[in-house]
Each structure stands twice: as structure tokens, then as C-alpha cells.
Amino acid sequence: MIKIQRGLRTAFVAMALAGVAFAPVSALAAGKLTVSSPQDPGSWDPIDTFLVNWASVATNIFDGLTYRGPDLKLVPGLATSWEVLDNGMRIRFKLREGVKFHNGEAFDAEAVKFTFDRLLGAEGAKGPQQSNYNSIGSVDVIDATTIDMKLKVADPVILTKLAGYGAMIVPPKYIAEKGDAYFNAHPVGTGAFKFVSYEPKVNIVLSANPDYFGGAPKISDLEYKFISEPATAVAELQAGRVDLVIPPTIPIGMIPTIQGNAKLAVVTSPGPTVYALRFNTRDGITKDPKVRQALIMGVDRDAIIKSILGGQAQPIASFQGPLSFGFDKAMKPLPYDPVKAQALLKEAGVAPGASLQIDLRGNEATFIEVAQAISAYLQTIGITATIKPYETNVLLNDIIPGGKTGAMFQQSWGGWTLDYDNTAVAMYHTGEKWNPYDSDPKMDDLLAKQRTITNVAEREKVLQEIAHYAADRALEMPLYNLNAIFGINKRVKNFTPVPDSRLKFTDVTVD
Structure with missing residues (x-):
């Protein structure tokens, strides 16, 4: 015992x-906190x-x-x-x-x-x-x-x-x-x-x-306003109508705007949220793992982090960040190699000019910029990528779980338990909501196996094996681990930007 x-x-x-x-x-102390949630x-x-x-x-x-x-x-x-x-x-x-x-x-x-x-x-x-x-x-x-x-x-x-x-x-x-x-x-x-x-798509008041x-609590009232448009959320922060803007709302390009206002501040924290473009492994050209590898190698993710994300992110090799138990710091992502990417596409019989669709959340301005950059990189290896934005709830509750996406689709995931199990089971196990396309008995066995292991070091090895196996099969294009970025009015005190x-x-x- x-x-x-x-x-x-x-x-x-x-x-x-x-x-x-x-x-x-x-x-109760008086005071109301108003939060913008996307x-x-x-x-x-x-x-x-x-x-x-x-x-x-x-x-x-x-x-x-x-x-x-x-x-x-x-x-x-x-x-x-x-x-x-x-x-x-x-x-x-x-x-x-x-x-x-x-x-x-x-x-x-x-x-x-x-x-x-x-x-x-x-x-x-x-x-x-x-x-x-x-x-x-x-x-x-x-x-x-x-x-x-x-x-x-x-x-x-x-x-x-x-x-x-x-x-x-x-x-x-x-x-x-x-x-x-x-x-x-x-x-x-x-x-x-x-x-x-509660007024749907408007606010919830507590x-x-x-x-x-x-x-x-030390405040009497708490209101969350649902503001999907980043520019509107920042404008509301500037006007003093909201006190706090929470992730993933604020585009990197708007950070200087907030920092330029003496009444406002930007607070960041290393977070668990990772971004990827996952693949439809059932249909079309992305059914072939060579094609998936080619698409990954055709995108310079380090350049995207530097130029679009302003250094507020770190590259990832698997669908998890350093806070996740199961993260293998020695694991390296596939390198940016457009020549190799083109060779793989040729081996797979994909003709230049082939097209694919990237589905994403329409309210995330920063990720839309990232997707546009990815589309441009894919164009250089002979792939024409079109971007299709969706209202977030439609994408997450219908398009992805219904298996109705294009060849690639946005997945951002917090892995809130800070344990790769929470991510890997949801993404890779047969029949899971976030895995509408793939079924792999070996992956299912590995996922079940790690849950039975009580030895921490042994379980970590199996989780790392799962990450390597997912990467070997190129189940997604791992992009980056993004910092949690908050915009805040300085009249708010004792706020902790939790990871x-x-x-x-x-x-x-x-x-």
C-alpha cells in the first residue's frame, strides 16, 4: 500500500x-475582470x-x-x-x-x-x-x-x-x-x-x-467575451473594454502595437501548445508516406519561426513540446531539403502541378500567415496548395472528426496533462475522434502498452518510441511549440500567465 x-x-x-x-x-472586493476569448x-x-x-x-x-x-x-x-x-x-x-x-x-x-x-x-x-x-x-x-x-x-x-x-x-x-x-x-x-x-458566441458572465x-475571489465579476477576430480583440484591449486577451488570439505582428501603449503589456509563458498540419492518410496523394515525407521536407519551418513568429516558438520533431513527458530532446525533425522532396514526389509518381487543400481555423491570423508561407514553399517543389478556412467549431466538430478534410489540416493541441499519452492516444489510436483516417495495429499496441507500465523510465522509452514511429510514418508535419501570449491592461494585478x-x-x- x-x-x-x-x-x-x-x-x-x-x-x-x-x-x-x-x-x-x-x-468580496469590488471589481470586474473582462477577458477576450477567441x-x-x-x-x-x-x-x-x-x-x-x-x-x-x-x-x-x-x-x-x-x-x-x-x-x-x-x-x-x-x-x-x-x-x-x-x-x-x-x-x-x-x-x-x-x-x-x-x-x-x-x-x-x-x-x-x-x-x-x-x-x-x-x-x-x-x-x-x-x-x-x-x-x-x-x-x-x-x-x-x-x-x-x-x-x-x-x-x-x-x-x-x-x-x-x-x-x-x-x-x-x-x-x-x-x-x-x-x-x-x-x-x-x-x-x-x-x-x-450565457449568450452563445457573445459572452458568458460569472x-x-x-x-x-x-x-x-478578490473580484466580484468575471466576463468572457467571445471575439474571434484578433484585430477586434486587440482594439477592445486598447479601448479598455477588455482587460485581458488570452491565447491563441494575438498575432505576432500585433505585439508591438500592444507594447506601444503605456497602459498595456504583453506577457508570455512557455506553453504546451504545439501546431502541426496533419495528413489525410486515407485518400489522395497523401495516402503515400513518401509524399508526406516530401511535403515535410519541402517546408523551411525554422525560417517560418524566425520570420513570422518572431522567435515566440520552438521547432518540434514530434507532436509535443519540451513540457510533455515523453519528449525526446535528441529527436530531430526531417530537414528542409527541397531537392530531396522533389525526388520523393517523383518516386511516388506525383506530377508537378499536383494540387492539395489545407484546412484551418479561420480566426487564427498568425496561423493563416504560416499556412500561406507553407503554401509558397510547396509551390517551389511542384505542389499547388489551396487554403480553406473554416469557422473553428465547424472544423473541430464536423470536418475533422467526420473525415471530410483536405489532404492537410491544422491541429493545435495543448496536451494539457503534460504527458504524451494525452496527445498520442487522441491523435493516433484507431477510432479516436481526432484520428479519422488512420488505423495501425502496431501503433495501437504501443499506445496500450505504455499505459500498463509503472516504471517511469520504461514508460518514457515507449512514449518516445511512439513519437519516433509517428514521425517515421510522417503522420503530420510538425511545425512548432508556441509560447502562450497574453495581452493585458496594467490595471490587472496578480495575474499569472499559466502554461x-x-x-x-x-x-x-x-x-
Whole structure:
């Protein structure tokens, strides 16, 4: 038996440093923070989405059993402690007492069981989160403040997964009374801010929860405006109508504009978000791995990082950045070699002038510039690339999972667990939402194998093997690991640009 309480005194100190206190504050400070977010996720239900822009809002509405703060350390959340039992196949959680959901409903073991039964059941199967938690066999209630989570298979990342997204604890009675559709647009959690109103594609408004177990927020109101057009978001920041613009909104070219305003600042942080153009491996010329390799070698990604991204990114060889467990710093990307690229295209029987389509999110100005540069590079090796922008939710919820993309399509991914498992399973396992084209038994076996390994070093080797295998098959054109770039009004104080963009605003103040 391994008992894990994370040294509760140390954990409580860590939580305090991360903005999580333990005694409710009786009075709320005045002040409103207005945030520009580039995307409305379309549903606030934790099981319905994978989007970072969901998490940047919902981290303030919901809590998980564990919590990962700005320092990326895992500490207690709605669970005060946990024990890992039965060789890692059972975890016993002690739950926080006296916590209530925003509707007044009590948080207890039954709420935890309901949350995971729902996530792993028919309702969860409709969304993209279930596969992240399918290692869980059951959640059993021991008493009102104790639950056992039993695993079907080993999952070395499960405690981190419980800190976000699909594992956020939801209120059973509220959902039973109101229904799933209502909950999508009227979220209720235990978090630091309560839901007030939501107008799709316009805004979501929250108010401070004075009874939050981590201490009442220091601002009274929090509003997120959904502004997809970067120039509009920056203009709103300049005009003082928004206080903070969050990634991935701000184009590199607009950083000097923000920095030139004495009232504003640009704050950056190394982040987990990586960008790639993934390939349709089922249809057309990109069905051939030689063609995919040629397209990768035909693009000078270092030049793109320098000229378009202003050095705010680092090149990558696999679909992960240095913060990811499984990152192999010795792994090198395919080199820029247009002569070799043309030779590979000729070997594959691709005639000069062949065409392909690149699908991307239409609201990301910087990536559109990147795609235009890629198109120009491909032109020099005899490929005519056309760019097709989509409204983000259409691309992510219809075009990609429906297998309706062109030969190449944009994928940006945060890998929020900071473990390559979270990325690789979603991108490469047969049948996953983000893998509409490829099925590879060897890849599936490797992905399953790494989840059964408890030895950290051995598991890391298998993750690196997966990265090398994906690169050998040229499943995507790895582009870069981009810094998280925030534009902020200097009247905002105590803001921490967290690497995973899961922003918790309990300690922020606005002058």
C-alpha cells in the first residue's frame, strides 16, 4: 500500500501559493475582470469538449478531485487526500467536507460517483472526453466523504486527468432536474465563480462565489467575451473594454502595437501548445508516406519561426513540446531539403502541378500567415496548395472528426496533462475522434502498452518510441511549440500567465 497525501501541510502551502486558500472570506472586493476569448466552446458541460478555451473559463466554475496550479504541481482539490492501493488499481479518496454546488446542492461521494458514471456512460459517449478516462472501471461510495476509484487497466496519468476537463465534478440533482441540454448552457459547479448568463458566441458572465472553499475571489465579476477576430480583440484591449486577451488570439505582428501603449503589456509563458498540419492518410496523394515525407521536407519551418513568429516558438520533431513527458530532446525533425522532396514526389509518381487543400481555423491570423508561407514553399517543389478556412467549431466538430478534410489540416493541441499519452492516444489510436483516417495495429499496441507500465523510465522509452514511429510514418508535419501570449491592461494585478491556459482568477484584482 502506498499512501499519498502529498504532505498535506506542504500541499496546503502550495495551494496557497497557487491562489487556493482554505477559509472562506466574508467580504468580496469590488471589481470586474473582462477577458477576450477567441472561441465559444458551444457547451459548458465538462464531458462535451476538449477545448483549451473551455478550460480557461470552466476552471473558474468547476473543481476536480485534484488540482494542478500555475506551478504545474498536483495538489488536493475536492479530495483532501488519496491512497493508491492494490498495485495502483484502486485509489481511495477522502473528500472535502462542507462544500456546496452553486445551486446549494451538497457535494459528497454520491456526486463523485454520479459524475464518473455519467462520464463513462451513454451521455459521456457522445463527447470526446470519455476515452481519456476509460481506464476507470467503477467509482464506489464507501461513505459520504470517501470513494474508491477502481481501474480496469493501469493509468499512470489518472491523478492528473482528475484535475481537469471531463473529470470536473457536476451536481446530480441539478442535472436530473434540468436535463443535459439545459446544463450545457447553464453550468453549475463548486468553483470560485458562479454562472450568471450565457449568450452563445457573445459572452458568458460569472460572479464571485463568496463561499468558495478556497477563499472568495478578490473580484466580484468575471466576463468572457467571445471575439474571434484578433484585430477586434486587440482594439477592445486598447479601448479598455477588455482587460485581458488570452491565447491563441494575438498575432505576432500585433505585439508591438500592444507594447506601444503605456497602459498595456504583453506577457508570455512557455506553453504546451504545439501546431502541426496533419495528413489525410486515407485518400489522395497523401495516402503515400513518401509524399508526406516530401511535403515535410519541402517546408523551411525554422525560417517560418524566425520570420513570422518572431522567435515566440520552438521547432518540434514530434507532436509535443519540451513540457510533455515523453519528449525526446535528441529527436530531430526531417530537414528542409527541397531537392530531396522533389525526388520523393517523383518516386511516388506525383506530377508537378499536383494540387492539395489545407484546412484551418479561420480566426487564427498568425496561423493563416504560416499556412500561406507553407503554401509558397510547396509551390517551389511542384505542389499547388489551396487554403480553406473554416469557422473553428465547424472544423473541430464536423470536418475533422467526420473525415471530410483536405489532404492537410491544422491541429493545435495543448496536451494539457503534460504527458504524451494525452496527445498520442487522441491523435493516433484507431477510432479516436481526432484520428479519422488512420488505423495501425502496431501503433495501437504501443499506445496500450505504455499505459500498463509503472516504471517511469520504461514508460518514457515507449512514449518516445511512439513519437519516433509517428514521425517515421510522417503522420503530420510538425511545425512548432508556441509560447502562450497574453495581452493585458496594467490595471490587472496578480495575474499569472499559466502554461496550460487554465486560468483561475481567485487572486486577481482590477484597479
